[in-house]
Amino acid sequence: MGNLKTVEVRETRCPRNHYCPLIRICPVGAITQTDPFSAPVIDHEKCTGCGRCVRYCGYGAIMMKER
Numbered sequence: 001m002g003n004l005k006t007v008e009v010r011e012t013r014c015p016r017n018h019y020c021p022l023i024r025i026c027p028v029g030a031i032t033q034t035d036p037f038s039a040p041v042i043d044h045e046k047c048t049g050c051g052r053c054v055r056y057c058g059y060g061a062i063m064m065k066e067r
């Protein structure tokens with residue numbers, strides 16, 4: 001709550017064929033993935049909107065949206 005921005009996963013851009021490296025680069029552990037063949041999921045309660053995952057994803061599968 002209170003964040004002006006929110007990050008969204010664009011599942012169609014994620015190839016869903018690898019362990020998502022963003023899980024380890026998120027400073028607050030807000031990104032999880034059930035298995036390598038699924039897109040990552042953002043926990044919006046934990047996410048601070050820092051944008052690190054948005055910059056890091058080589059597929060552009062994470063997008064920052066203004067609320």
Ligand code: SF4
Nearest residue numbers: 026047048050051053
């Ligand atoms: S914006 Fe920052 S805090 Fe939120 S999921 Fe991405 S890396 Fe984690």
